[in-house]
Amino acid sequence: MLQPAPAVPGMPEDEIDTPALILDLDAFEHNLAAMRDLLAPFPKVKLRAHTKTHKSAVVAHLQGRHGAIGQCTQKVGEAEALAWGGVSDILVSNEVVGRSKLARLASLARIAEVGLCADDIAHITAAEAVAEAAGIRLKMLVEIEVGSQRCGVSPGEPAVELAKRIAASRHLRFGGLQAYHGRAQHISRWADRKVAIAGTAEVTRRTVDQLRQHGLDCQIVGGAGSGSFLLEAGSGTFTEVQAGSYVFMDSDYGAIEGPDGAKALPFRQSLFVLATVISAARPGIAVLDAGHKAVPLGWGLPRVVGMPDVKVTSHSDEHGNLAIEGSTRRPAVGEKLRLLPPHCDPTVDRYDWYVGVRGGRVECVWPIAARGAMH
């Protein structure tokens, strides 16, 4: 069931029902503009922002107003939320398996430019059959393995073979290459990320050249995330970068080194979880109404904004314990605190609404229409 919105525009932040997902609008808008400015020196490289982070057509449109030419998604359900919300250019940057998923994607091709990826002949024949039945031509990219050790056919000849098969189909259209190096995104040192992405760009460039020798042009050469996109953008090979996390940031991304000497990426944390202290009955402990259902586990525990001497020490299903022993400020029952989530993507996917806040007041409440869209 859709959960009710936890706030109404105009409300002070401390009246928001908790746990709530808070978007600091000043920081969010800074990030939108910073990305546009960072990509300005690369006029041939476009931003195709990643929906898996924000799950919302509202955010997608704002990214579009700051230069994004479209969105990429991991799931057909995310593509539906975008297309139904008026986003016109969507790439599922992932393999799509299953006839019903493919049929849903093909149906979106009537209202938006859509595409998907393949790393196996099975993906191509399945997409071809569904596109034929739907009477449309489906754009298909070949995903190549460039360091993620996950999906992706080997670069070079194996990729060319798949591309030729796609291009030969009357129901498909060869769209280019998907070359995402996920593991490089969180390499802490910029110099090490640079080396990793140089390798990615090199094998990608060679595959693009081989394709060209077979008369196959890559409309899209896509990849990159928030940790590495300037490297792909500067490679001369990539035409699109697929950063997502930059709009929100999180403590994971906040901890990595920025380009060439900068201490951090030039984006600000804009995403928070607002929680309420519900118990302070035990000495040295305060308990929040936000546990791991509110801030998923897996990347460490959240930090409390503005209270460096207060630590989240454990998260159960619905409770977060704070150690307040050494703190000068002792949070009281009813007090609201902002938490800094360690990883933005799964945190967003827990909520039905963004609550946009500026200057201590709620300015907007936006639906997270693709929340839970795993199909």
Place this chain on the structure above:
Amino acid sequence: MLQPAPAVPGMPEDEIDTPALILDLDAFEHNLAAMRDLLAPFPKVKLRAHTKTHKSAVVAHLQGRHGAIGQCTQKVGEAEALAWGGVSDILVSNEVVGRSKLARLASLARIAEVGLCADDIAHITAAEAVAEAAGIRLKMLVEIEVGSQRCGVSPGEPAVELAKRIAASRHLRFGGLQAYHGRAQHISRWADRKVAIAGTAEVTRRTVDQLRQHGLDCQIVGGAGSGSFLLEAGSGTFTEVQAGSYVFMDSDYGAIEGPDGAKALPFRQSLFVLATVISAARPGIAVLDAGHKAVPLGWGLPRVVGMPDVKVTSHSDEHGNLAIEGSTRRPAVGEKLRLLPPHCDPTVDRYDWYVGVRGGRVECVWPIAARGAMH
């Protein structure tokens, strides 16, 4: 947005859209009956099953048909889903902070028996004000700390003070004690759990006695989870046990010792996540369409049912990597596999639908109405 149901009754299991939450109905019904039978020797002890595990009025009613006298919840939103779905006796076994949450709970008191907990005078005065405004009398239990080191006032005199304050209110009704020892649930050795719960029962009994000396009877003395409920049930002190996970089980609970010498608790795993292989392009690896958004992190990675030599080696947002090097069966693109989630509660809370399966066919599709109900 509510996600579409991934299956239709009658469908073979391998046509279910993935990732999907699968309920093995034979195992589920075994668990319902096993709990009824295990509690039969304790006629004075009732099951108040925990909604935070299943998030569904459908499951609550089936528990009711197997002896449960009601449900407990951690959140008002869960209580709403139950009351609106016809469940008639609901205890929020947690502190409720915030005027709008209290007002929503008070409004439910018109259609169901409801209650909540307090461990601080602030909880009592806030609930009193809202109950007065709503023109109802709200049942309130005192939560005592019995080992969880989370919420709960100290047993004995501090608990008696709060209980007297509740009982003195014209808008509240003293309902008894909440005494849940969360940390004891996953103590692996039965003998160690026995010692832990003996301590819990002893401080609880003493507090019940002290309350009686002040003329305050405990209608409810509640606590216990799936790991320890037989110990609370046999204590002579507890009147209600609040087990939840027993209906589904998970690898965390499956790994602990059962009562007195049994190798495991007498419940079967009934909850699975069905996933599809979407890529097998890399040697030694198969990739599933289920990552940590489908099976939350924090308790280890899921196991693959029926394939002990295939290991889930990593989970990213939307992908699960399987190491298939040493396996005799190599999963192919399109193949569907059942995953065994390590912790059922947060896994259920990722999905909008249960897909009930028996003998390889979908028998029912049930809404998870309190999915995401964190308020």
